[in-house]
Amino acid sequence: MSLDSLQAIPGIASGSLRRVHHIALNVKDMKNSCHFYRQILGLHQLTGEEVPSTLKKLVAEGKVNNFMTPDGTILDLFWEPDLLPPNPDPSHQFTRANHLAFDIAPELFEQAVEILKQNKVVIDHGPVSRPTGRGIYFYDPDGFLLEIRCDPI
Incomplete structure (x- = not known):
């Protein structure tokens, strides 16, 4: 075509x-x-x-x-x-989806990061700051990449 x-x-x-x-x-x-x-x-x-x-x-x-x-x-x-585990190297994506992002109020962002750390959630990278806001990327229990992000203050 x-x-x-x-x-x-x-x-x-x-x-x-x-x-x-x-x-x-x-x-x-x-x-x-x-x-x-x-x-x-x-x-x-x-x-x-x-x-x-x-x-x-x-x-x-x-x-x-x-x-x-x-x-x-x-x-x-x-x-x-019977779901196969993701590649041990998390930089190798195992699905066609890239990530799922959740928005949070800027004043709650640091608290969310702390909760992830306290629960020993595997962090991919971040927090990162961009002109569009801040974000942190992490994995759910099955290795799916998630993000919590907020608008700039």
Whole structure:
């Protein structure tokens, strides 16, 4: 297919996509991952009627857990006990996704960094300061790269 023919294919109308609906991650150890996202990152775990109807059976079987970020984005954790571990060298990405970034108020950034350190979360790099703000990159229990970032003060 040529570039000209690709340009002729209509795209989704600008402004039609409203927001990220959900993000799904495969996890090897569901208990450890739930602890990480609930206790360390402080996300709300969906229970009871909050669980999407399409996932209730999988949640009841312990194969899926759902969390909600403060902006309403749903994070689905899918239990994959045979998930291969990431490359021992964390600079070798093992997925097509690069990272998931959470925004935090600038006055809470240092506290978040301290919580990561206190919980011995593996830090990839940072904190870093840029014109767009500050960020710290770290790994969840399955080696997925996450970021906590804030706008500049």
